Amino acid sequence: MKSLNLLKNLNNKQKEVVSEIRKNLLILAGAGSGKTLVLIRRIAWLIYKENCAPKSILAMTFTNKAALELKKRIKFFIKNDQKNDIWIGTFHSFAYYILRIYYLEAGLTQNFQIIDIFDQKNFIKRILKKLYLQDKNYSIDNILKYINNFKNNFFNKNNNYFNKQNFFYDPIFSKIYIEYKNLCKITEVIDFNDLILYLYKLFLYNPHILKIYQQRFKNILIDEFQDTNDLQYKFISLLYNKSYNTKIFLVGDDDQSIYGWRGAQVENMYRFLKDFDKVKTILLEQNYRSTSNILKAANELISHNNTRLKKKLWTHENDGRLIYIYTAFNEFDEAKYIAKQIYKNFIKKNIELNNCAILYRNNFQSRILEEVMLKFAIPYKIYGGVRFFERQEIKYILSYLRLISNYNDDNSFERIINIPKRNIGEKTLNIIKYISKKYLLTLWESSIYLLKNKKYLNTMSFNSLKKFINLIKFLKKNIKNKPLSIIIKETIKDSGLWEMYNKSCFTEKNFNKINNLKELINAADDFTKNSLKNKNNFFYKNIKNNLLINFLSQSLLLTEDINLNKINQKINNYIQMMTIHASKGLEFSEVFIIGMEEGIFPNKISFINQNINEERRLAYVGITRAKKKLTLTYTKKRYLYGKEINSIPSRFIQELPENCIKKISYLNKKKYFIGQIIYHKNFGKGIILKIEIIKNNIKLQIKFNKIKKWIMSNYIHFYI
Template sequence: MSSDLIANLNEQQKAAVTLPEVSSLILAGVGSGKTSVLISRIAFLLEHRLCTPAELFAVTFTNKAAREMMTRLQAKMPLNTRAMWVGTFHGLCNRMLRLHHEAAGLPAAFAILDMSDQLGAIKRIMKANNINEEVLPARKIQNYINKQKEEGIRAKDIKPYGFGERDLLRVYEIYEKVINREGAVDFGELILRTYEMLLNNEPIRQHYQDRFKFILVDEFQDTNKLQYKFLKLLAGHGEEGRKPNAVFAVGDDDQSIYAFRGANVGNMKDFIRDFTIGEPIRLEQNYRSQGNILDAANYLISNNSDRLGKNLWTQSGKGDLIRVFKAGDEAEEAAFVVDNIKDFVRNGEDLREIAILYRSNAQSRALETELTRRGVKYTVYGGLRFFDRAEIKNALAYLRLAENTADDSAFMRVVNLP
């Protein structure tokens, strides 16, 4: 790799980027430049001819991250990316299944069901089999099916633990038959079907194990059990007479937030054990925040049990002090936030330089109500404004109609709802 690119990295980043052909765990703290490390690692492997673009398999958590990685990689070096396999688990498994659909037992043009399509299929199955949704909600069944697939478990492998699971399992069994007959896969099936194909088809499995010399995984803390099993299989781990391919896993056990989707932060410790990883490389220098907020974060996170451990630091100075306010309820909290915004604006700050972060979409209601009441203009990013959501519009239309039976627009909106 050219010296000017190496010069842009700190010592820990350089150590990660220039590793030999070994599996490794990179513990990358918040704002520590992990994306730059991943991209530089790929560039290092290619420039030193340790592999060709076709021999890389890089997994990102989102399609946006995959596009960013490819764009930044092409800016570093002349590269034909067509042969590279870079994308999300779902995207890469979809690509593999399209190439080997017959071996996977799928039609060439198999359909992919999104969450809404999947829920619709479950409801149709329930209706056809006289299963009362008021007794057994369709979303509960959907969550059950997806959880089993994230664990890599088929309906035939489940022994129900009680009456309640027998009903869930019954729908899961019918659901598998229906989507198989229709030649469709859901998101969980993309990965499970690919894993099973590789497991049961030795020529295809060996082809990809021989091809992908280097496997790189971003956001490793958010992988679930099935995804980790898929990575182990692709790397050739545990196969007699075979040295596993090099897996470069980047993640942060302090940032695992997708347990509700089946993410298993324990995969990091399993990875260290299974691939005989030595001490992880820790990226601890933070380029995003200032000292006071990092000190507070380090103090809080240090109380977490069963973590691999690291301590974030920065050269950016201490920064502003952190203020903490404990509100009695959401209305008081919203009023406090808007009071501060008003103060900022009176002191010459631009509204466009102010951001409000909240944990879940449901929390926006109180904030939006207070901002609207006090005449503060705002934009919601990452989702619909609370009052623009279909269910809220429907509820308001019912209230309008109760107040005014001549409100035709409200009537037309709810005449067929629910």
Template sequence: MQQDPDLIARSANELVGDLNPQQAEAVQYRGPALLIGAGAGSGKTRVLTRRIAYILSQFGAWPSQILAITFTNKAAAEMRERLAALIGPVAERMWVSTFHSACVRILRRDGKSIGLDPGFSIYDTADCERLVKLIAADLNIDVKRYTPRAILSRISDYKNNLEGWQDKLREQAPDYRPGQRGYQIGNPGNAEALYAVVYAEYQHRLAAANAVDFDDLIGRTVELLRRDPAVADYYRHKFRYILVDEYQDTNHAQYVLVRELAGVDAAKGAPVPADMPYAGREGQAWITVVGDSDQSIYAFRGADIRNIQDFEQDFPNAKTIMLEQNYRSTQTILDAANAVISNNEGRKPKKLWTALGKGEPIVGYAADNAQQEAAWIAGEIARLHGEEAIAYSDMAVMYRANAQSRSLEEALINAGLPYQLVGGTRFYERREIKDAIAYLQAIVNPADDVNMRRILNVPKRGLGARAEAIVVGYADMNAIPFYAAVERLDSIEGVPTRTANQLRAFRDLMDGLRKFAADPANRPSDIVAEVLSKSGLLDELRKSEDPQDASRVENLSQLQSVAAEFEQNTPDATLAGFLETTALVADSDQLPGEGEDSGKVTLMTLHTAKGLEYPVVFLTGMEQGTFPHSRAMEDASELSEERRLAYVGITRAKRRLYVTRAAVRAQWGQANEMMPSQFLDEIPSDLIDWKRREAGVERMRANWSNGGFDDDEFGGWGDDDFGGTTYGGSTYGSSYGSSESASGSSYGSGTRRFGAGAGSRSRGGSAGGSRSGSAGSNGRSGYGSRSYGSSGSSYGYGSGSGSSSRSGRVTTRRVAPKTGGSASSAAPGAPRDNGLNIADFHVGDRITHDMYGLGTVVDTLDKGAKSVITVDFGSAGTKRLMLNRAPIEKL
């Protein structure tokens, strides 16, 4: 086969000479199916790019025959850069993109056969929610009971599983016809019927607007390949080598898409020579997937870990090569990650190792509360930057849920430390940016009702809900798009004169902008400038006296700069292409590139951190109910996913890892006592250097000797009210002042009140306390937490400057006296040691619990006085119990 003249010839030795044996084997493998099990930091991107270069130079393939799929634009750009360095400018002509970007290209070119015009709009989450709200209003759906976000989540599930709206409607509401007006759902409590009706109407309106959402990009491409044999044959002949990164994160629709593009099922039964040295024009394309089942953390988005676990079953002739040498982290960090993930069952054995040496121990810190945890982290960041000259951009703070960021942000602000928050309000989701982009979308696709209706009265031009309703009514009656009704304004009866004049002005504005955009001489940045000027968006913000509007003007200026940058990087740049780029941006795409110093500490969720790495990482909120999340406590598969998330978090660290927890964390306005995360138990104790092993409240409790509560256990009581006994009828809180760490350093934390109602008092503690309270995901207390009452008085037990704190709480509750002893012999509320010994418990033993009933021991963990047993209580679920505190009896 003749080589592409732009392709740089590379010898096999040049491509594999500096790789380790497993990497070299993966690069050179010849065969129809290859799974590269790439552990964290094992150089998978390097292997993937070298394999592409090897296929081109050694297999004799053409660049156009290769499709490489990544999960983020940033990863795709990095891969293209590496390929350009290896094989020259021909890399720019290859399909190296995300799933969604590849599908957009396919649908723009061939979507007409399934009813998609090439200029279709791509709706983001905000657009989709707006569309669902419009549908809910027309169908008289209670959006408080069925929120647009919940409805969209269900629709997304349907699409990820390739369940069409026709099938769902046939099953649940066969009498409904999309586009039908005045329909009443027979039983509003029938959620499945409601979801089916909204799904059908949602797809109907997307089609009418010539629009798709993100899930459609995958699902409709699968539909296209299945419904149009000519299109399917074109892409199956075009792509002979398909390489997919992060395969463990694929959902069912993406899994099917890969098989359709590769022609796996179409090629079944076709003879393929066993010794074939490359993928021929006929038969199945050669598939290479790269991934790590230990890093599958997106089940909530529909990712199916079985796709990678069952790869060898899906492709019987598949070869699996494991990459275990890590080039990122120290051995201490890897030992911690290996120890945690080894507790997951059903995984392929893999143990990461490195030649980088043991490195420094993991640093642990147990704070009294979330504010003290954040203050200590801020202090440590300041120390690392000041004393060790570690750049702020080399440090990242990671947490399980966005709600945890509040106390961290406050601490960094108070300490004067620069930071960037990833996963907050994204640039393209800001109101003024959404307004500007809605104009651009409406210019490109006038049938886009959602965006056209958004800008009808933005900025305010006297076209309110009444005017919109008049146009909508005419559009519905004539089955035409919203803007088509505006264009037929003169045919609409009963329009007030003032409203008609404003609608004509809007129509003239949009027609003028469309003509300006249609002129080939006007580039995307010119069109953005014209829209901002002629629409009045910029003038309205400039005239405003609201100081926040000044920053909104800067954001609009940034949008024009983004368009100009797009022109510089894109030959033949178009407005539609610019909008496509902005629609496909992910959170992680907004982070600075490798080697680029942002000058800021990065705060992000663990899910966002996937694929990133930092010299210093702080893993926060390591408590039962926080991380692992409370939802995972009674679901083995969810707990396994949480453990994979912990593995991802640990392996983001290159040189130093910190693990921190809070003894008390606020949820829904209540202070909850939190037990240490089981993931901390799973890390060998000799790997962690605890600067403060126990919080003040825990040290105080440990000093109490007898009597008191029997509820201090991992399996927490939540809101179960202890069988009707009120907990916290009178509550005495504690405020935390300075706490002396094991190393002798003193870190301040603000005053903290527990369960203080009206008229509560606080005494002691340090000045400058920060406000408390962060919302959880539901109204229940977290797993492993104990909830304090919301009434009564709160009294602080602070510490003076430089003294060791005795932070704690005292609560009253009716407790039966122990046999042979006095109930008054111990401090009120002191935890009871039930005298049980871990040596007496074994897997399979039967026990009875005062609350959960009969159970079977399924695991034991010898931690001395803090030993833990895991018990399966059947319908009550599996619980982890602190042995010496749990109200249990061995049978």
């Protein structure tokens, strides 16, 4: 592409970014402001207008997806013989490339390998054994977080080794860290955080190597700068060299910094302005995505964060539809309202469903949504996560319940025999499988055989297997004549799963797993209530009245229905369901954000950590995903932690401007009248005979075929 066309179709601020003379630049790019476009054209401008050699350009991103997108789009602006000299990639891929060249100087072996988080955890387990530390007293996730944070904060500002004052120091965890380092060295591996740390140390202690790359990369461009951690910032500072006329071009948005829990420091944007010479800041505030009302709401919300680089998004678009705030009676009413809106706005109009997204703060919130979407026959896709009944912790507890119900369920037996860890390793399992194959027994029967014939197992394995078998027998005996939700609650506790996840539930990952287990208990309650309501239904009358067996079957059928539903739909024609974290970088015509309640969004962890600002930035990200329509929902009551609670609307709703929103309630969304035809999922079509208002509820007397029923309005599915 000719250089004269590089400013074509850009607004004035975008032109300024692309065409600015070489200097240190901080581009504060708001959501939907075209940051990728200006980043690509800036690279082309440096080559064609500033006469910079392509090999002098280093462009770093945070994800492989973003790097591939840059490489794909830049080919339209750069000649083929030049684009290959530009280095575009992630921080980690850049580090890997350099360390492969200078492995000796970095203190690595030639064939060093990289390990993932699963391997890291296995290392930690081995170390705990070696140090005679019990897993139940030391959370692997917390140890891993400590190790990663230690590396990310390895040097202070004077490049001296890490000091204890800036970081939570624990002597036991530090000892584990030393053992972890030694184990990595012996096995010739490094983890992802090591990549940056080893590269930093390589450059710091080998100035002649650093000089090679300082001389080469005189134009450093970094995308999503708000996501850098402390070590990455120090690495950038080290690579920068004024004597070689190096210039840095940073693109970021402090209002979209939502990864503090994994080490990102939004403060790096403010540090850059102080630490580097003559930095010019350019604001990209014109938004090409959303309507004016959506942007006004986003601006007003984020203005409550005091420590930020102030900018204000605007658009040439009209005001657009007001933002709907829907007050639901409970989580079922919340999900049904959304389903009806989707049916009306997309299915009836034959509009592609992938134009719509439902966003939530935590994965556990998807369970009710999935159930209602299936009932309304609305296809959906979980983005960046797995479906509720396919999640690991849910599979574990369901496997316990299936094995309790059927000792001969080999799949469930194998999945949970060592979950939680009970010293039944692969060797013992292989012996069980050998006996099973030899005598044509199930794994349970094989285990019973081994307990009667002690010669096959050593004492520890024998005792561990015996404890497991006795546990399952106890759980089976314990479930008799108990409500389904109590059966599941006690099985979660007695199996050890609750302790396994709860001991480190203050980490986001395990916090979500605990919530998912609680949500399974809620699902059991819902299933019981529905079963009682449907006891006169022909289908229910003719099946075995065993709630546990029926519930387990339903969980399988639900997963199967989801998969069949997915297969039978056109490619990508699904409602997109995801966490707000997963939605960053995406956009949709219509967006629903559910669960806008104190303790859910913002979540409880943010109260403890005093990190409401990051939660508010997360809400800002969610709001700015919407192009045309945005709906926020919250409930008056919600079933959480095994009981119904009264919800408090999120403070973020209160922070939205009144002139941009329209409030709707479950009380006024339905204008019922006597003689109106309605539809109920269990009783079918009916006609309203009487209407009563009881506190905040609407009670309807309805005639169904041969019976009359009083029903709360939130249980009505369709009305005419």
